[in-house]
Amino acid sequence: MSTKTVEFSLSGSREMGPDGIARSPLAPFDIPEPKIDTERMLINIGPQHPATHGVLRLVCELDGETIVKVVPHIGYLHSSFEKLGEYRTWNQIVTLTDRMDYLAPLIYNCAYVMSVEKLMGIEVTERCKVVRVILMELDRIFGHLLWLGTTAIDVGAFTPFLYSFQEREKIYQLHEALTGARITTSATRVGGMMADLPTGWLDGLLDFLDGFPKTLDEVDRLLTGNQIHIGRTQGVGAISGEEAINCGLTGPNLRASGVPYDVRKDRPYYDYETYDFTVPIGEHGDCYDRYLCRMQEMRESVGILHQAMARLPDGPINVADPKISLPSKTDAMSDMESMIHHFKLITHGIPAPEGDCYYAVEGSKGELGMYVVAEEGDAKPVRWRIRPPSFVNLSTIARLAEGHMVSDLIMINASLDIVLGEIDR
Amino acid sequence: MAEHDESGLEAVEQGPLTADAREPRNVASTGDPSDHPSVAALLDRFGDAVLRHRVNAGDQWVVWIDPSRSREILGWLKDDSEHVYDMMSDVTGVDYGRGRPVEVVYQMFSTRHKRALRIRCPLPLDALEIDTICDLWQSANWLEREVFDLFGVTFRGHPDHRRILMPDDYAEGHPLRKDFPLRGRLSRAEQTRRALAQEVERYYLADDLGHGVPQEVQAKLASQARPDARPDEGGT
Numbered sequence: 001m002s003t004k005t006v007e008f009s010l011s012g013s014r015e016m017g018p019d020g021i022a023r024s025p026l027a028p029f030d031i032p033e034p035k036i037d038t039e040r041m042l043i044n045i046g047p048q049h050p051a052t053h054g055v056l057r058l059v060c061e062l063d064g065e066t067i068v069k070v071v072p073h074i075g076y077l078h079s080s081f082e083k084l085g086e087y088r089t090w091n092q093i094v095t096l097t098d099r100m101d102y103l104a105p106l107i108y109n110c111a112y113v114m115s116v117e118k119l120m121g122i123e124v125t126e127r128c129k130v131v132r133v134i135l136m137e138l139d140r141i142f143g144h145l146l147w148l149g150t151t152a153i154d155v156g157a158f159t160p161f162l163y164s165f166q167e168r169e170k171i172y173q174l175h176e177a178l179t180g181a182r183i184t185t186s187a188t189r190v191g192g193m194m195a196d197l198p199t200g201w202l203d204g205l206l207d208f209l210d211g212f213p214k215t216l217d218e219v220d221r222l223l224t225g226n227q228i229h230i231g232r233t234q235g236v237g238a239i240s241g242e243e244a245i246n247c248g249l250t251g252p253n254l255r256a257s258g259v260p261y262d263v264r265k266d267r268p269y270y271d272y273e274t275y276d277f278t279v280p281i282g283e284h285g286d287c288y289d290r291y292l293c294r295m296q297e298m299r300e301s302v303g304i305l306h307q308a309m310a311r312l313p314d315g316p317i318n319v320a321d322p323k324i325s326l327p328s329k330t331d332a333m334s335d336m337e338s339m340i341h342h343f344k345l346i347t348h349g350i351p352a353p354e355g356d357c358y359y360a361v362e363g364s365k366g367e368l369g370m371y372v373v374a375e376e377g378d379a380k381p382v383r384w385r386i387r388p389p390s391f392v393n394l395s396t397i398a399r400l401a402e403g404h405m406v407s408d409l410i411m412i413n414a415s416l417d418i419v420l421g422e423i424d425r
Numbered sequence: 426m427a428e429h430d431e432s433g434l435e436a437v438e439q440g441p442l443t444a445d446a447r448e449p450r451n452v453a454s455t456g457d458p459s460d461h462p463s464v465a466a467l468l469d470r471f472g473d474a475v476l477r478h479r480v481n482a483g484d485q486w487v488v489w490i491d492p493s494r495s496r497e498i499l500g501w502l503k504d505d506s507e508h509v510y511d512m513m514s515d516v517t518g519v520d521y522g523r524g525r526p527v528e529v530v531y532q533m534f535s536t537r538h539k540r541a542l543r544i545r546c547p548l549p550l551d552a553l554e555i556d557t558i559c560d561l562w563q564s565a566n567w568l569e570r571e572v573f574d575l576f577g578v579t580f581r582g583h584p585d586h587r588r589i590l591m592p593d594d595y596a597e598g599h600p601l602r603k604d605f606p607l608r609g610r611l612s613r614a615e616q617t618r619r620a621l622a623q624e625v626e627r628y629y630l631a632d633d634l635g636h637g638v639p640q641e642v643q644a645k646l647a648s649q650a651r652p653d654a655r656p657d658e659g660g661t
Binding site: 360369391425 | 482520534
């Protein structure tokens with residue numbers, strides 16, 4: 001608008017319009033009232049943006065700072081693991097599973113072989129069951145800790161990030177002691193584990209369990225009653241229980257809405273019904289309740305880990321069937337029978353019966369399902385499908401974020417605890 | 426198939442195939458439908474639409490149904506108070522190849538009755554279409570898009586029917602189909618050429634917000650002759 005100087009005089013300045021309303025002295029010059037621009041703004045977040053926790057791209061339509069619409073774009077990390085799996089034998093697929101959720105790789109390793117074992121009717125040893133429970137609960141903490149650190153930093157709290165990553169480092173070391181790798185663990189095999197727990201590993205775990213609750217308490221003190229944190233999370237991204245079920249939310253995201261669905265309780269596997277733990281339930285289904293649920297879940301996991309360590313039986317870790325488990329290296333080198341089994345397992349693999357199997361476990365992000373389909377005698381799957389918890393959880397983000405501010409979108413996205421490696425697969 | 430070899434030496438000579446492969450333990454059976462109330466009810470009520478049923482992997486019930494009535498049956502399973510499958514855990518596809526039908530698989534769970542059920546709908550290759558269920562379960566929205574993207578199954582009535590993992594203008598088909606070669610249909614050189622020729626600006630336009638593929642891309646895709654898009658079509 002160009003500037004115009006108006007000659008102003010007191011007398012006669014209050015000119016009446018035809019409708020009896022006093023007109024501004026500017027009116028005779030026909031300068032329009034400044035219009036508020038109602039055009040909606042388009043904002044692109046990602047795919048390279050630290051707050052999207054990966055290569056997620058969100059295109060937002062904004063009215064001022066309010067989100068009218070969010071369109072998520074995914075697939076930047078798509079590697080077609082499911083297709084690759086069709087070209088690999090049952091055991092070779094294990095290495096693909098930890099590359100999906102690299103924040104809790106052992107849960108994925110375990111869930112995959114559990115579904116294959118179920119399809120083949122293999123009953124693993126008692127020791128193996130308890131070891132897998134230990135590994136899965138350990139990685140639940142592992143996954144939740146990453147969520148805790150990154151979510152806190154998204155809303156400006158830097159200290160919990162450092163605390164949680166210090167604790168994660170200890171779990172990394174446990175991973176490394178067990179498998180030789182920190183992230184790409186590939187610890188499981190059909191019928192057992194790659195290796196039994198090394199000597200002293202449980203002491204390392206105990207050491208971690210001693211220190212971890214104290215760190216958790218400190219983070220708890222920093223965040224739970226923190227007015228800034230509460231202001232950023234309470235009432236943000238709320239969803240009712242019924243709608244959450246309909247949207248397919250699982251894991252802590254669903255439980256925060258007050259639905260007590262936990263695969264460990266509702267479809268128990270590996271004797272979870274005999275462990276003493278409670279499933280934390282939220283009330284409001286907002287970001288704050290999701291935070292509380294995850295915090296409490298970590299404490300419950302610590303309890304389960306103690307119970308599992310107490311009941312860990314001795315005995316073999318792998319099933320005795322030589323057509324499933326590899327013989328020891330010594331046997332393979334000295335005993336003809338074992339050498340043949342070794343050769344057959346490596347070159348051909350384990351034949352599966354015809355059928356399909358869907359096996360769900362409670363992953364750190366939600367219900368992690370592994371669906372395998374085979375035909376008679378197949379050493380490779382016809383179809384291997386991961387029911388990705390983050391993928392389904394993320395699909396609700398548009399519904400959760402609409403009507404909130406852009407900064408709330410960041411919080412909502414963080415509170416869903418997604419991992420793009422598994423969403424894009 | 427031979428019994429387990431005494432010496433094992435023969436097996437080496439016979440090579441790595443199924444000569445002495447372990448007899449697969451058959452953990453599947455036709456089962457007794459009265460064990461699973463929903464299966465019994467389906468047989469009772471939709472007997473003509475139930476193609477077959479089976480128990481796989483020990484205790485997992487699978488029911489094959491007529492795809493033309495899938496929506497009706499799935500909707501009934503969701504709403505009937507005896508069943509209430511309120512959670513659609515997963516929607517996915519299975520392609521066996523060799524001309525066999527592509528199957529759409531629904532994993533359902535009832536949080537009220539703590540029961541799981543798997544429904545499979547075989548779709549013949551010349552009619553890869555099925556009704557959408559994403560108005561019944563919102564969780565099916567992205568899952569159906571993924572099945573469309575990777576298997577080429579069209580979901581009638583889906584509100585946002587476009588690819589999800591692959592780019593909107595992906596021209597090589599549907600990757601999880603068995604006739605899709607592992608490396609894709611185009612040569613690496615052609616894939617690189619196309620990637621470099623992409624208009625990256627297009628991905629930042631406002632029409633991204635609209636549902637569906639933008640008009641000009643649709644026109645481009647329609648005009649593109651398919652045969653030249655698959656110069657090195659190989660086996661699986």
